Amino acid sequence: MEKIVAADVRYPDLAGKRFNKRFTGKPEYIYMPQSADEVVDAVQEAVNSKRRLVVRSGGHCLEGFVSDPAVQVLVDMSLMTNICYDTERSAFSVEAGATVGEMYRRLFLGWGVVLPAGEHPDIGVGGHILGGAFGFLCREHGLAADHLYGIELVAVDASGKAHRTIATREANDPNRELLWAHTGGGGGNFGIVTRYWLRSPGAAGSDPALALPKAPATITTFRVSWEWKDITEAIFSRLVQNFGEWALQHSAPDSPYKQLFSLLFLNHRNLSKLEIKGVSTAGAKANELIMGHLNAITAGTDLICTPQIEESPWLRFALNPFPELFQPGFDNVQAKLKDAFFRRPFTDSQIATIYKYLNTSDPVGGGLGMATYGCQVNKVASDATASAQRDCILDVACNTGWGNPEGEIASLAWVREFYQELFKTSGGVPVPNEQTAGSMINHPDTDFADPKWNKSGVPWHSLYYNGNYSRLQQVKSKWDPLNIFYHALSIRP
Ligand SMILES: Cc1cc2nc3c(=O)[nH]c(=O)nc-3n(C[C@H](O)[C@H](O)[C@H](O)COP(=O)(O)OP(=O)(O)OC[C@H]3O[C@@H](n4cnc5c(N)ncnc54)[C@H](O)[C@@H]3O)c2cc1C
Structure with missing residues (x-):
């Protein structure tokens, strides 16, 4: 995968993409993966070269966790935007680079359903859902994270090897705690979420129209x-x-x-x-x-x-x-x-x-x-x-x-x-x-x-x-033991 460096025409736009202009970063290079395997490669390369890495999805962080001059490698998820119904898991699969607005659009036009999420359509799904995520419909349908069924995550193990893993809320899933940590633990803590699977608790069967709340007409x-x-x-x-x-x-x-x-x-x-x-x-x-x-x-x-x-x-x-x-x-x-x-x-x-x-x-x-x-x-x-x-x-x-x-x-x-x-x-x-x-x-x-x-x-x-917090720390210790993913308010292992 190509490294986007300062001389690249895309660099100024990508390096400058953030809502809060109070913070400015200047990464040595930016990766734009198009698949989970490419995310693994990007993370592995940064770990091997001992460079500080951070992930960005929608760029709506209110603090300088992403736009930080100390960050050397930026993994930008905005080319990973696929949204579909995954029949194998009976859940919607939403890639982390999709915006909240695009998710609303696809879920509504495709199936007439909605995920109760945040108010601004340009927020990235990647950094949003795992922070809980409230919005206009939360009093009626709860938080976005309440409807989270699974995640695919790229994490780094104790030996420094980047790998992909899947965690769901199924009672017999050995990675269930990892899923739990993504229902409000916040972004930039455990690894890079490449996609979310969404299905409301209690939703049964394989009809997509019943997997999430029905959208209001x-x-x-x-x-x-x-x-x-x-x-x-x-x-x-x-x-x-x-x-x-x-x-x-x-x-x-x-x-x-x-x-x-x-x-x-x-x-x-x-x-x-x-x-x-x-x-x-x-x-x-x-x-x-x-x-x-x-x-x-x-x-x-x-x-x-x-x-x-x-x-x-x-x-x-x-x-x-x-x-x-x-x-x-x-x-x-x-x-x-x-x-x-x-x-x-x-x-x-x-x-x-x-x-x-x-x-x-x-x-x-x-x-x-x-x-x-x-x-x-x-x-x-x-x-x-x-x-x-x-x-x-x-x-x-x-x-x-x-x-x-x-x-x-x-x-x-x-x-x-x-x-x-x-x-x-x-x-x-x-x-x-x-x-x-x-x-x-x-x-x-x-x-x-x-x-x-x-x-x-x-x-x-x-x-x-x-x-x-202590439960989140246990998840952090298990899934990011080298503390590769950190910022000013990240969970300490
Ligand atoms: C205008 C505006 C309106 C908002 N409205 C709401 C609202 O209605 N409800 C609400 O709950 N919040 C709201 N927020 C806050 C928003 O949910 C958070 O800032 C959220 O983290 C933004 O996600 P992002 O992907 O756009 O941000 P980014 O800046 O890309 O990322 C934010 C954090 O998450 C991490 N992160 C990003 N992508 C991933 C990933 N794929 N895997 C793991 N970590 C990741 C980043 O490293 C960073 O630490 C709002 C923010 C703004 C600026």
Whole structure:
């Protein structure tokens, strides 16, 4: 297989492919394998030549795990995009280089099914599913990893030999623990996943249309926004309280509201407005659910609530959800995201902190996003998959982005101090306790491993994996004993 080096016309495009422009790598060369055997060759060559190697699929890593100047060999999976139904395993086979959007398209057009996965169609399946992966349909169908049946992995054994292996969730599969580790352990830990097999737990028989959840025929979107100039601190507090309270009341596994997913964007005043965007798959009942939700969120605030409600075919939505969110420029941003899982709503003191940071005079963009969580996600036991957080009602993220290098210092300071103050009673991070439950590894934050920002005494790995970390370490020791695959927040053998 050809090495793509700096003189190659493809190199600048490939070396520069990443969502978060905050990080830049400069690999000596890039491999673009077209088969699992070629992945084995690429890994073997890097191991033999003692070069640091890393794998990239969609390039949507939020930290610099891939775009790292220390990386010498980049294995780019984007030519491995095959998606088909594998009759031998009665499961869909999805190669790691496919994007989430392409997976939605093929699963829908081919069989009318869906994998509940992430919101942005350009995310790579490769680094996404193994981090758990939540999205618009998670309250109705759980995480993407909950539907993972098997993986094909290229790993390196204790003698330094690269090899392919298959792991499934079958009770008698000797590699079952390896599969388990890929249901939330996160990317870049054990080897290179070349393909995933998808089949929902409990799906029986060989009919592909029954192997994964049926896709919704249509999806109803809703949007509301309010100008900051119309928002007092009292209104703001009530809105945020209402949203948290609503999530607490309506996130049980079989809540009728499992067919509704909602995002509250508490933007910095610099961005002039607060917004709610969401979706429902309840068809004829969608409007009722949406209005029930919005009335509860705005109760007692005097805010006028005239949502824009639209129905569209599922695939059209999935391939371009909320276009205004992902508009031009969005993919040319430098960003920092600090995520947290919540078991219970914000306290009044936390709401006051949020209000304060959204109203600073800093020249920053960003805010705090609250995403509804739970329902079917919470039907699964905490150790049944490596995605441990199974009793949460909200996923919350403080975020900021900047387009020019000058923006970096102010933006980073603002988002870090904001987050630290939000969790000031627990050392600056959402430690597992009655209210919070750590964070998701698909939204990694290297500050968790920095004592300046994590003063809790709770190590970064407990924040991501709660009680599942030692089991993940055992898998790591067995499957990557030489620690060939590592990054700032990788599982230590
Ligand atoms: C705009 C945007 C929207 C997002 N929305 C969501 C969302 O709705 N839900 C959600 O859960 N997450 C979301 N994420 C986070 C996303 O799921 C993770 O960043 C994910 O790891 C991206 O996978 P990738 O293949 O695109 O990234 P990459 O940058 O290619 O890889 C990310 C990590 O996974 C590793 N990796 C990549 N491919 C493989 C492979 N084949 N085998 C083993 N390891 C691999 C990499 O080495 C790296 O450590 C979003 C991120 C962005 C930037």
